[in-house]
Amino acid sequence: MLVxxxxxxxxxxxxxxxxxxxxxxxxxxxxxxxxxDFTGYLFGRENPKGVHFERWLHAxxxxxxxxxxxxxxxxxxxxxxxxxxxEPPEPIRxxxxxxxxxxxxxxxx
Amino acid sequence: MSDIPASALNAARYAGYVTVxxxxxxxxxxxxxxxxxxxxxxxxxxxxGLTCPKQRxxxxxxxxxxxxxxxxxxxxxxxxxxxxxLAGAVMAALEGMHSLVQVMSDARAMxxxxxxxxxxVLAKLAPVDLSPDAFGxxxxxxxxxxxxxxxxxxEDTEEFRLICFRSVAGYAYGVLTNAARPGxxxxxx
Ligand SMILES: [Zn+2]
Numbered sequence: 001m002l003v004x005x006x007x008x009x010x011x012x013x014x015x016x017x018x019x020x021x022x023x024x025x026x027x028x029x030x031x032x033x034x035x036x037d038f039t040g041y042l043f044g045r046e047n048p049k050g051v052h053f054e055r056w057l058h059a060x061x062x063x064x065x066x067x068x069x070x071x072x073x074x075x076x077x078x079x080x081x082x083x084x085x086x087e088p089p090e091p092i093r094x095x096x097x098x099x100x101x102x103x104x105x106x107x108x109x
Numbered sequence: 110m111s112d113i114p115a116s117a118l119n120a121a122r123y124a125g126y127v128t129v130x131x132x133x134x135x136x137x138x139x140x141x142x143x144x145x146x147x148x149x150x151x152x153x154x155x156x157x158g159l160t161c162p163k164q165r166x167x168x169x170x171x172x173x174x175x176x177x178x179x180x181x182x183x184x185x186x187x188x189x190x191x192x193x194x195l196a197g198a199v200m201a202a203l204e205g206m207h208s209l210v211q212v213m214s215d216a217r218a219m220x221x222x223x224x225x226x227x228x229x230v231l232a233k234l235a236p237v238d239l240s241p242d243a244f245g246x247x248x249x250x251x252x253x254x255x256x257x258x259x260x261x262x263x264e265d266t267e268e269f270r271l272i273c274f275r276s277v278a279g280y281a282y283g284v285l286t287n288a289a290r291p292g293x294x295x296x297x298x
Contacts (some may be wrong), residue, residue: 009251014236063251064180
């Protein structure tokens with residue numbers, strides 16, 4: 001059972017209070033984009049075994065979206081952070097590095 | 110059409126090892142805006158006569174209560190007949206500030222869950238730590254009640270109030286009364 005702390009209401013919410021929103025930090029490519037960029041935006045996903053970044057919705061709660069960094073292999077949670085950030089903040093990266101030295105995810109490390 | 114307000118379950122009441130009662134028509138006003146703004150908080154406080162609640166808390170004075178719902182949402186609970194005038198006062202106080210004030214009284218149902226084991230009945234239905242150390246009077250939580258969204262708070266050590274959408278009031282009453290049935294005591298807390 002995943003327990004994620006919502007950064008907006010401070011609740012340590014267990015999985016059934018939340019709704020998964022898929023991979024985090026996608027860059028949208030819309031009208032005028034190349035076919036390659038648009039395809040990547042629609043279908044290109046990381047699907048890693050290990051460190052991963054996701055969007056979650058506190059659906060049965062305060063109703064806010066937020067970001068979570070976790071390990072898909074162990075379900076270990078590294079931290080949650082604001083939905084307004086376009087990349088993982090330093091404290092989250094540090095928390096991951098402490099447990100998974102040398103991790104990489106897309107352009108982040 | 111009748112002008113007399115009617116609640117979802119007409120004040121249905123069940124006395125199990127905990128008492129579950131639908132509370133009849135209740136006034137509820139949704140307020141949205143930037144709760145980090147001191148000016149916003151002061152305006153709401155002046156209009157309602159209550160201090161703006163902290164995160165996941167509810168403030169009460171007499172028959173008016175002010176609840177923290179999210180970083181940009183508050184809810185006022187008051188007598189059903191008082192809601193339009195009170196909403197008008199809040200709206201006037203927030204004049205010129207980015208905000209929304211709306212009377213939502215008839216959108217929801219409110220329940221009272223009371224008795225020495227009230228926290229146990231809710232603990233059967235919601236994924237919330239309801240131990241006395243973790244949840245006490247004045248604390249509020251939006252969560253899941255079995256399969257529906259709901260919010261509840263503690264009025265005092267033996268009474269919870271719960272709100273859910275009116276359309277699922279029958280479901281809420283069903284799961285609450287089932288959890289409060291004599292013979293279902295757990296005695297965990
Ligand atoms: Zn939340």
